[in-house]
Amino acid sequence: MRLAVCLSVALLVSGCISGQPPRTGGSFASPADSLRARIATLEDRNAALRDSVQFYRDLDSGAYHREMRALRDQLTRMSYELATLRDGGTTVTVLRADALFEPATAALSEAGVDRLTSVAEQLRRVYPDRTFRIEGHADTAPLGASLRERFASNRELSCARAAAVLRRLQALTDLDPAQFVAVGYGATDPVASNETPSGRERNRRVRVAVLPTPRDYERPFEMSW
Numbered sequence: 001m002r003l004a005v006c007l008s009v010a011l012l013v014s015g016c017i018s019g020q021p022p023r024t025g026g027s028f029a030s031p032a033d034s035l036r037a038r039i040a041t042l043e044d045r046n047a048a049l050r051d052s053v054q055f056y057r058d059l060d061s062g063a064y065h066r067e068m069r070a071l072r073d074q075l076t077r078m079s080y081e082l083a084t085l086r087d088g089g090t091t092v093t094v095l096r097a098d099a100l101f102e103p104a105t106a107a108l109s110e111a112g113v114d115r116l117t118s119v120a121e122q123l124r125r126v127y128p129d130r131t132f133r134i135e136g137h138a139d140t141a142p143l144g145a146s147l148r149e150r151f152a153s154n155r156e157l158s159c160a161r162a163a164a165v166l167r168r169l170q171a172l173t174d175l176d177p178a179q180f181v182a183v184g185y186g187a188t189d190p191v192a193s194n195e196t197p198s199g200r201e202r203n204r205r206v207r208v209a210v211l212p213t214p215r216d217y218e219r220p221f222e223m224s225w
Helices: 002-018 031-061 063-086 110-126 154-173 197-203
Strands: 090-096 132-137 180-186 205-210
Touching: 090 110, 110 154, 110 205, 132 154, 154 180, 154 205
Parallel strands: 132 180
Antiparallel strands: 090 205, 132 205
């Protein structure tokens, strides 16, 4: 009996010394793999804990609320600028075509040039780095014979008048030509009824607008710590 016990102890010690782990289910277990898996699990839990701790630190320090406030402000600015772009910019002035051009033409009158001089000074002084949008508008009245010789429609007439105003404003300000754009709407965007003479006069107009300053929205907000 004592011999059997000594033999069993000798075999166990021999197995430990040889470095062979005990068999489990017919295969050798891998303590190293188990340890690596345990380490990976602990690292994941540690990372999640660090993130959680940082979140509450941000809350306590006010950083989270500052970031959210900055993001809301950015979204508000973007919404405003998108709405402004959709409306064709912020109106600087609306000029009656009858006060700008010689009758039945796209040629500026002397009074029209004088009026544009003050507008150009305002653009140069207040918006030197902005883009200007010049819109030509017309009524629905058929073109007279003299106008039909040069323009096929009211839209073409409105384009020509917008271009004439653009050229004059550019010359008066010496700003970069790339800062000016012109578009002709014809009778598609009336501000009054075309059924009355006074309404048609209001619809014959040139709108000068300023577009928002271009922004880089690749980064939604920036914070300094």
